[in-house]
Amino acid sequence: EAGVAQSPRYKIIEKRQSVAFWCNPISGHATLYWYQQILGQGPKLLIQFQNNGVVDDSQLPKDRFSAERLKGVDSTLKIQPAKLEDSAVYLCASRSPGFSYEQYFGPGTRLTVT
């Protein structure tokens, strides 16, 4: 079974620029999550999708962050414009249907904003 794929793995941009991250979850996983992990902290949920609908985006800074999951499979997370404090690893995770709460994480995208 292929794991969660993310790209790019690394990105360096200047503040006020835009950036987009892509995630392909494990096949059949209806639930998809985007997390932000700042250095020295645990992952923080930004947004959760169930198929192509948003379940929870309460911690997504909607003035600059947006996310979509077209057709309930791949997802993109965009930041526009980026700020210095957005420097972090952005993790995508997916979860299979059913009782298990286990989330499968991708390798993450390390974003550096200069």
Next chain:
Amino acid sequence: DQQVKQNSPSLSVQEGRISILNCDYTNSMFDYFLWYKKYPAEGPTFLISISSIKDKNEDGRFTVFLNKSAKHLSLHIVPSQPGDSAVYFCAASANTGNQFYFGTGTSLTVIP
């Protein structure tokens, strides 16, 4: 507001000995807990979980203990191996299991 806390940023243990990683939480509604292991440049991988209806769950060398009255859980690794060297995160969820709150992680080093 950090609802899940891992107060020890790092831990060093000799190979073969027991590693004990601790996690505290503040939200009494949390009813499901997970431990993840993370190697550098990789995403976290699931290790073991426990529901609030249990106080212990064991999987091979890994055992998680839950003390609901103290709002405390711990992960025991016995015996510790050098390959266990990684950052360990605990995570907790209430009711639906949808949003998990993560701790800040504990970096475990197992010394050969």
